[in-house]
Amino acid sequence: MARQNTLVATGFHQNRTIGDCWTCANLTSFAGSFFFAACAALAVVTPVAIAADFTPLQSFFDNTLICQDRDTKAVCHVWFNSDGSYYVFYDLGLQPKPALVDGPFQFEGREGTYLLKEQAGGVEVCLRPAIPVVALAAQHAHEFLSEAECYPLALHNVGARWQQADRRGREYTFWLMAGR
Amino acid sequence: MLVAVGAGTAVAALLVSALRIRADEADPLENYYGNTLVCAAAQTGNDLCHLWLKRDGTFINFDRSGGHAGHYKVGPKRPDGKVPVCQYWDTPNMVVPKELDTPMQMPPSRPGEENYVLMCKTENYRTTCGRVDPARLSSDDRRIAGRSMGERFHAGMCYPLGPHAVGDIWFEADDPLPGQLGKDKVMLLPGHR
Numbered sequence: 001m002a003r004q005n006t007l008v009a010t011g012f013h014q015n016r017t018i019g020d021c022w023t024c025a026n027l028t029s030f031a032g033s034f035f036f037a038a039c040a041a042l043a044v045v046t047p048v049a050i051a052a053d054f055t056p057l058q059s060f061f062d063n064t065l066i067c068q069d070r071d072t073k074a075v076c077h078v079w080f081n082s083d084g085s086y087y088v089f090y091d092l093g094l095q096p097k098p099a100l101v102d103g104p105f106q107f108e109g110r111e112g113t114y115l116l117k118e119q120a121g122g123v124e125v126c127l128r129p130a131i132p133v134v135a136l137a138a139q140h141a142h143e144f145l146s147e148a149e150c151y152p153l154a155l156h157n158v159g160a161r162w163q164q165a166d167r168r169g170r171e172y173t174f175w176l177m178a179g180r
Numbered sequence: 181m182l183v184a185v186g187a188g189t190a191v192a193a194l195l196v197s198a199l200r201i202r203a204d205e206a207d208p209l210e211n212y213y214g215n216t217l218v219c220a221a222a223q224t225g226n227d228l229c230h231l232w233l234k235r236d237g238t239f240i241n242f243d244r245s246g247g248h249a250g251h252y253k254v255g256p257k258r259p260d261g262k263v264p265v266c267q268y269w270d271t272p273n274m275v276v277p278k279e280l281d282t283p284m285q286m287p288p289s290r291p292g293e294e295n296y297v298l299m300c301k302t303e304n305y306r307t308t309c310g311r312v313d314p315a316r317l318s319s320d321d322r323r324i325a326g327r328s329m330g331e332r333f334h335a336g337m338c339y340p341l342g343p344h345a346v347g348d349i350w351f352e353a354d355d356p357l358p359g360q361l362g363k364d365k366v367m368l369l370p371g372h373r
Contacts, residue, residue, distance in 0.1 A: 077247050095227065107230050177277065180270070
């Protein structure tokens with residue numbers, strides 16, 4: 001049990017956010033605001049061209065993050081991939097009526113890409129769901145990782161079980177389990 | 181004049197024939213790509229699984245045990261117009277914490293068959309499952325019958341898919357593991373959800 005609740009040292013550079021335009025930022029010191037504007041535009045238009053560092057989530061790759069909302073009991077299974085893509089699958093529990101084309105569904109899923117921001121004790125995972133974005137019941141319920149937002153995530157080793165609140169103060173139990 | 185009409189008719193016939201060939205060659209799974217196939221219980225309508233078939237031959241499936249990635253193989257079109265789609269999970273894993281693990285509900289056994297085991301076999305892109313007496317199985321078949329659900333899908337399970345439009349709801353009586361009443365309720369929904 002000792003390895004549970006063991007935070008992983010991130011090695012994540014201070015104040016660095018994935019997508020930051022480091023070279024460009026240095027240039028602004030002598031080249032003026034024109035370069036800064038150009039760099040900002042470059043950062044927005046071509047985020048893939050900027051070196052992405054997903055290594056803080058190394059222990060999550062090829063493994064499964066599982067969460068359970070303390071109040072709703074909804075369960076999520078999350079895959080973070082080393083290429084910056086993610087999948088999240090929800091089990092919202094038995095629904096009050098049979099599923100039709102517009103629901104309600106016990107299971108829902110979403111895929112997309114993510115960026116990381118450093119945060120004390122872990123990272124913030126900032127999500128960009130794939131287009132077309134389908135409205136999910138999990139999203140309306142503000143379940144973990146269901147929206148195009150940033151979510152705090154503590155970094156743990158495989159086998160860990162911990163509890164953590166999201167930005168709204170909702171309490172979750174997390175498991176980082178080996179394999180997929 | 182007659183020659184011209186005859187030539188026109190021949191051209192039209194050729195065009196119709198070409199269109200038919202093209203329709204036959206069209207990907208029967210075209211409407212499934214980018215959309216979600218939902219399987220539900222035939223009687224209660226409870227949501228059971230979601231499937232995202234991808235054009236590159238891979239898929240994502242998720243249910244109460246979480247997500248499963250894999251690849252699929254499509255068999256020859258059957259006389260009923262359906263194509264068998266055999267799914268192979270990348271791993272046999274069911275990644276669920278003990279606290280959240282609940283046993284899968286299986287249909288009750290018939291009297292005298294309480295000790296029978298579920299065996300699924302695939303031949304010619306068709307998977308059939310049934311309860312069998314383990315005492316009558318060969319050692320090879322006993323090993324197959326002893327597979328977990330994850331191992332069965334890792335080894336391959338074939339499901340027939342018909343030519344459906346997004347928004348369709350239908351019942352499929354030819355699934356290898358129907359949930360209720362010997363069939364599954366199936367829906368094809370727009371987008372990935």
